[in-house]
Amino acid sequence: MERVRRGGFESAAAAQRARDDLLALSQEEQAGRSWTVARWLRYWLSVKTGIRPTTRMHYTRDVERFLIPHLGSLVLGDLTIRQLNAAFTQIALTRNRLGQPQTPCTLQHVRTTLRAALGVAVRDGLIRDNPARGVELPHPDRVPARV
Template sequence: MTAATSNGTVFPRCACRSAETGRQLGARCPQRGQPGHGRWYYDAHVPGPDGRQKRLRRGKFLTRAAAEQGLAQILELDGPDAMAETWTMKRWLEYWLSLSEDRLRPSTLRAYRSVTRTHLIPWLGRFRVADLDGRRGVKTVQRAVDAISRQEVADGKLIAPGTVHRVVAVLRSALSEARRQGLVSMNAAWRLRLPRSARPPAVA
């Protein structure tokens, strides 16, 4: 019941469990692949900018045909589009920081790493790069910035507005590089609602 290509595979999955062990039956389910039972998924391998293949799994398609269509569409994407659809923001931020090692002063790079680890990855790391594109991306980033702005630090005080501005400045720089590489069409970190600060920090 599995269909495969040189770069991908579609397969059915269901939530049926063994009456004896309670474990999912998976490939042992007697109804596996029957019309209307379970959902279809695909596994694809697409290239990243580092030349390595990235595994991508998507699912919950109602039919095998829909899963095969989804697989075909992802395999037709060029390098940047495929990367945007498969890389999480956590992976992109870490990759962007590695690109910045020769461009920034060590102290600046340490500050960027701290902001990324403390704020950006916890709030945005799970999203795909493509999720931060367009209007949807702006809304996603705005929700994350709003959540960061409500965080409490020592003695129950809210995080300083200047810190929030620095977080956004780092994200803006990371997304600018993503735009230069063709991963997104716009920078979702521009024109956000930010807490008032005396002066927005400059970005190298």
């Protein structure tokens, strides 16, 4: 287990309370409080087996191009729906390779990748619930079928 360092407490008593709260967590929850989202996503990709090469390529693209730049520095155990919604708003403002805004379909794919990764973190006990389930994204424009 790696050492967790925190600072900025108002007093020694406040620091001791924070330490006691951290020690009261299970070992898995402590890991979730010390891992960043970037570290978790890269770990998740490295242990993800049994997927097709194209699926791995898409997961890697979503993680490296969208998720790590916008969420990577956040602590895994502290992720909130509000943070994810803000990150997806920023991702939507970026441009694709054609210079156009990201499509709703791309945003859905990125969210699917994030939900899968955080789902494994829930299963492994690192976090209690999956905040990616609550992310609200724009719906793609549907073109009516012509008959």
